[in-house]
Amino acid sequence: MPPQRAGIQSVEVGFSLLGVLGAASGALMLRDLAAAAGMSAAKAHRYLVSFQRLGLVTQDAGSTRYDLGPAALKLGLASLSRLDSVKLARQRLQPLTEQIGQTLALAVWGNQGPTIVHWEESPQAVTVNLRLGDVMPLLSSATGLCFAAFMLNRHASQNRLAALLQDELARTQKLGRKDLPTSMAEATALLDEVRQRGLARVVDTLLPGVAGFCAPVFDADGHLALGMVALGSLATFDPAWDGAVARPLAAAARQLSSDLGFRGA
Structure with missing residues (x-):
């Protein structure tokens, strides 16, 4: 002491x-x-x-x-x-990584969509073809689903977000993917589930054999400040909504939101 x-x-x-x-x-x-x-x-x-x-x-x-x-x-x-949400979040990633044993990342909204700004790799890090500065897809990544769910119709960037979402739906339809929404109605239903759970999840949609969660962090005005992301191989990653990854990740995001002045539920 x-x-x-x-x-x-x-x-x-x-x-x-x-x-x-x-x-x-x-x-x-x-x-x-x-x-x-x-x-x-x-x-x-x-x-x-x-x-x-x-x-x-x-x-x-x-x-x-x-x-x-x-x-x-x-x-x-x-x-x-004077609060720097990314700086505060980075300070909390290492102990969280040690707790859940998975790779963690931070994402913020950029000009082209949700953008990865920091990685914290675990000893059992999954090999992914992602780099800092990469923009995540809105429908096939947990990061994108989180930002779409908590920014659509609530944020100054909503018009840009809506346009990006429409473009991605069009590409999904063209590719004929059955594991992703192909209409705005299907996308809306999926985003409603993310809001209800307070957490976004993907399994096998962004990368084969990889699952991920993204938890929202809100600022004092109730705006989405960043997303806290966890991802890993399904061989070691617990994809359950109330599992060993989701619970501590969601708790850390709620605590950071509170520290940033968010007074919501």
């Missing part, structure tokens, strides 16, 4: 009140706020008076309830503006 450095205990105690307000769904009465922070109402009130002077807390004159103030909002916005 690193050595404990001296601090100001009263600051740490008082911050518990701000933490309770930040986690609450709305303004709180003094008694409820104090109880949640584990202190008496009288003690909590003294801290709240100081926080009000600093603009960290406001009190409604009518209901007497307390809520976060404008100074807290400015601090939160400043912190969010």
Whole structure:
């Protein structure tokens, strides 16, 4: 354990009140706020008076309830503006790779579609003909399905996404593939399933003998920030929706979304 450095205990105690307000769904009465922070109402009130002077807390004159103030909002916005979602995600890939024993990757939306920006190979890495900067197909890759599902009709790039999806459907029809959607109705049904599960999966569609998952990571505005991807050979990769790969991958994506300020389900 690193050595404990001296601090100001009263600051740490008082911050518990701000933490309770930040986690609450709305303004709180003094008694409820104090109880949640584990202190008496009288003690909590003294801290709240100081926080009000600093603009960290406001009190409604009518209901007497307390809520976060404008100074807290400015601090939160400043912190969010400095977050680098890809950097944060990269920091978490190595321990996740060790946990699930599969190759992981990160993808973001680029000019031509979902683009691979980082790889983290496992000792049992599957050999794939993919490189950093490659754009993933929307219908045959877990990455593409994830981006299509969580960006279509919800994002500034939706017109570009819709056009790419139509082009890919046309190519699929021309190739006569039976394992992929060939109409917008079929694609819509598949994307609905991805949204319902909160996770995209492919098995044998992008590469023979290879399966993959992609979990969405959202920012504070609820927009898709990136996709966390896991892929591997079916000889060692668990493709079950609630299996040894899907569960920790989805959990890591949810935690990163929360750390980026996402407050959704």
